[in-house]
Amino acid sequence: MESNIEPTILSEFVDLRAKSILSILAAKEDGRKVVGMYCLYSPTEIVMAAGAIPIPLCGTKQDPIAVAEKVLPRNLCPLIKSSYGFAASGTCPFFNFTDLLIAETTCDGKKKMYELLSELKPLHLLQLPQTQDDQEALQYWYGEVVKMKERLEVQFSVTITDQDLNEAIQRMNEERRSLKDLQDIAKLKPSPISGIDLLMALYNRGFSIDKKEVVRMVDRLTIELKELHRQGVTPFTTKTSRILLTGVPVGIGSHKVVQIIEESGGNVVCFESCGGYKAVYDQVDEEKEPLLAIAEKYLRTPCSCMSPNVGRFELVERLAREFNVDGIVDLTWQGCHTYNIESFSLKKYLQTKKSIPFLQIETDYSESDVEQLKVRIEAFLEMIS
Amino acid sequence: MITAGIDVGSTATKAVIFDGTIRSMAIVPTGWNPKEAGRSVFNEALTRAGLLEQDIERIIGTGYGRVSLSFIDKKVTEITCHAKGAKFLFPKTRTVIDIGGQDSKVIAIAEDGAVADFIMNDKCAAGTGRFLQVMTGVLDITLDELGRLASGTKPASINSMCTVFAESEIIGLLAQEVTKEAIASGIVQTIAQKMMSLTSRVPCLEEITFSGGVANNPEICAILSSAFGAKFNIPNRPQLVGALGAAIVGFETIK
Numbered sequence: 115m116e117s118n119i120e121p122t123i124l125s126e127f128v129d130l131r132a133k134s135i136l137s138i139l140a141a142k143e144d145g146r147k148v149v150g151m152y153c154l155y156s157p158t159e160i161v162m163a164a165g166a167i168p169i170p171l172c173g174t175k176q177d178p179i180a181v182a183e184k185v186l187p188r189n190l191c192p193l194i195k196s197s198y199g200f201a202a203s204g205t206c207p208f209f210n211f212t213d214l215l216i217a218e219t220t221c222d223g224k225k226k227m228y229e230l231l232s233e234l235k236p237l238h239l240l241q242l243p244q245t246q247d248d249q250e251a252l253q254y255w256y257g258e259v260v261k262m263k264e265r266l267e268v269q270f271s272v273t274i275t276d277q278d279l280n281e282a283i284q285r286m287n288e289e290r291r292s293l294k295d296l297q298d299i300a301k302l303k304p305s306p307i308s309g310i311d312l313l314m315a316l317y318n319r320g321f322s323i324d325k326k327e328v329v330r331m332v333d334r335l336t337i338e339l340k341e342l343h344r345q346g347v348t349p350f351t352t353k354t355s356r357i358l359l360t361g362v363p364v365g366i367g368s369h370k371v372v373q374i375i376e377e378s379g380g381n382v383v384c385f386e387s388c389g390g391y392k393a394v395y396d397q398v399d400e401e402k403e404p405l406l407a408i409a410e411k412y413l414r415t416p417c418s419c420m421s422p423n424v425g426r427f428e429l430v431e432r433l434a435r436e437f438n439v440d441g442i443v444d445l446t447w448q449g450c451h452t453y454n455i456e457s458f459s460l461k462k463y464l465q466t467k468k469s470i471p472f473l474q475i476e477t478d479y480s481e482s483d484v485e486q487l488k489v490r491i492e493a494f495l496e497m498i499s
Numbered sequence: 500m501i502t503a504g505i506d507v508g509s510t511a512t513k514a515v516i517f518d519g520t521i522r523s524m525a526i527v528p529t530g531w532n533p534k535e536a537g538r539s540v541f542n543e544a545l546t547r548a549g550l551l552e553q554d555i556e557r558i559i560g561t562g563y564g565r566v567s568l569s570f571i572d573k574k575v576t577e578i579t580c581h582a583k584g585a586k587f588l589f590p591k592t593r594t595v596i597d598i599g600g601q602d603s604k605v606i607a608i609a610e611d612g613a614v615a616d617f618i619m620n621d622k623c624a625a626g627t628g629r630f631l632q633v634m635t636g637v638l639d640i641t642l643d644e645l646g647r648l649a650s651g652t653k654p655a656s657i658n659s660m661c662t663v664f665a666e667s668e669i670i671g672l673l674a675q676e677v678t679k680e681a682i683a684s685g686i687v688q689t690i691a692q693k694m695m696s697l698t699s700r701v702p703c704l705e706e707i708t709f710s711g712g713v714a715n716n717p718e719i720c721a722i723l724s725s726a727f728g729a730k731f732n733i734p735n736r737p738q739l740v741g742a743l744g745a746a747i748v749g750f751e752t753i754k
Contacts, residue, residue: 493578496576
């Protein structure tokens with residue numbers, strides 16, 4: 115991949131994470147509360163309606179894993195170890211800012227880790243059902259969403275009105291709309307943005323506390339990219355292999371597979387995973403009772419902790435078509451049993467539709483297997499090009 | 500037109516000089532310096548073919564050490580190369596099973612000869628040449644002896660796929676006075692099981708060609724082939740299939 119003219123606004127995204135540390139400090143001095151969130155199942159709207167600042171805390175870096183392994187088993191998934199390690203080592207400024215953590219019972223590893231985390235900070239646990247297409251599951255989840263609202267009201271001594279919720283829903287729908295528009299840019303062939311830049315923008319914008327400003331920045335990036343495409347400026351060619359990445363969450367720090375794909379001549383055009391399309395393809399219904407509408411949208415999230423999880427299969431298949439991809443890479447973190455097992459079924463499902471080349475990669479956050487991964491990924495790209 | 504393929508593996512480095520047929524080949528141990536090994540195996544192959552470096556129109560590198568070769572024109576992964584090499588030697592090949600020093604792989608080949616799918620062992624040494632090397636070390640025998648001991652003996656059950664745990668398990672079996680023959684047979688069985696489990700993820704159609712250093716051992720070939728319930732094509736020089744494939748890739752790009 116050659117270096118190329120970049121959208122000018124991209125550099126603003128690079129600084130966003132560092133800059134937001136200062137704005138959170140200032141907001142805290144004004145009495146604002148900060149809520150740390152780990153997962154896509156946690157409704158951001160309710161935190162915003164409580165007047166608090168939502169901050170993503172999912173660990174994406176190798177650094178704190180050694181600290182985490184003093185307590186957690188070594189063969190646990192790196193995402194869980196990294197998340198806990200950041201908290202336990204005190205090395206994450208965002209964790210240190212939080213007044214409350216919102217956690218959720220997704221996988222076994224996470225829910226048991228949260229028990230340990232709750233010794234470090236006040237933590238509200240959402241009891242997530244394990245199935246989606248079921249009225250009773252929805253009713254149960256709706257009850258959990260109501261309890262979360264009540265917890266925030268008590269914790270921060272505020273009252274959350276329907277109007278607060280509706281405003282938060284509109285703002286989040288607007289944010290999701292802008293993030294979806296940005297990601298849809300990579301449907302252009304060749305894409306005007308690399309997967310690694312797209313991931314950086316998606317990841318870093320999460321740390322900004324000014325949602326309106328984020329939407330403006332994301333929309334500007336989208337417009338600039340459209341313009342670059344019009345001028346024919348792109349790091350890629352029409353022959354570049356287009357890859358959809360699915361599976362476990364990926365962020366900056368845990369991006370090695372994205373990097374290897376692009377250094378080997380491919381282009382990740384779509385992130386189906388948590389930080390990418392999965393978070394934005396679906397909106398909260400603005401016509402319905404707000405907490406019910408929130409409950410419905412969040413429960414639909416197609417994660418492998420659900421059984422069955424047909425939503426993910428359908429989404430991957432649809433996105434593979436819409437983004438015109440040449441291959442699918444299914445990323446599994448070591449120790450993530452749900453995504454690991456589901457990979458087999460996903461591959462089978464995709465073969466019954468249209469046979470799309472499929473590669474599962476199982477790895478962790480460390481650099482120890484980079485050479486082995488290169489063989490697999492380069493061979494995959496040779497196979498599909 | 501003459502091309503060369505250099506395959507720098509974890510254990511051995513191989514070269515093939517190719518002009519539509521195999522002109523010459525060479526194998527050297529990789530040792531600690533993959534770059535040197537690549538250079539010396541190339542020189543050896545050139546000497547055997549009676550050629551000079553400038554006679555070679557294209558040099559393709561493959562294997563884990565492919566990045567360390569400065570004199571090659573292009574690098575291609577061993578997956579593509581093994582498929583090409585196997586297809587050249589046995590045109591009806593639809594599956595390649597390769598057991599190398601640190602990797603083992605199953606490659607599915609489409610009717611047109613292209614790689615259709617592949618799977619490799621994960622990052623541990625289970626089901627690789629390294630696994631066998633460690634186990635022969637415990638039994639104080641060579642790989643050839645392992646094959647001979649293993650054939651025709653009822654295998655002792657070895658449950659660990661992990662190289663480190665399997666080593667402990669074998670030490671335990673020796674303490675229980677289980678025969679060397681039964682342990683040898685058990686060791687080869689674990690390799691067969693590991694390879695069978697890989698083939699559950701990719702189509703495994705006949706004909707199956709078996710490549711890599713482990714295929715040098717006829718008894719191990721026979722045990723694997725019977726575990727798969729299929730006849731294997733065994734190349735005369737199974738270690739050279741990757742280097743041959745690399746040379747063919749070079750040949751095809753000029754053609």
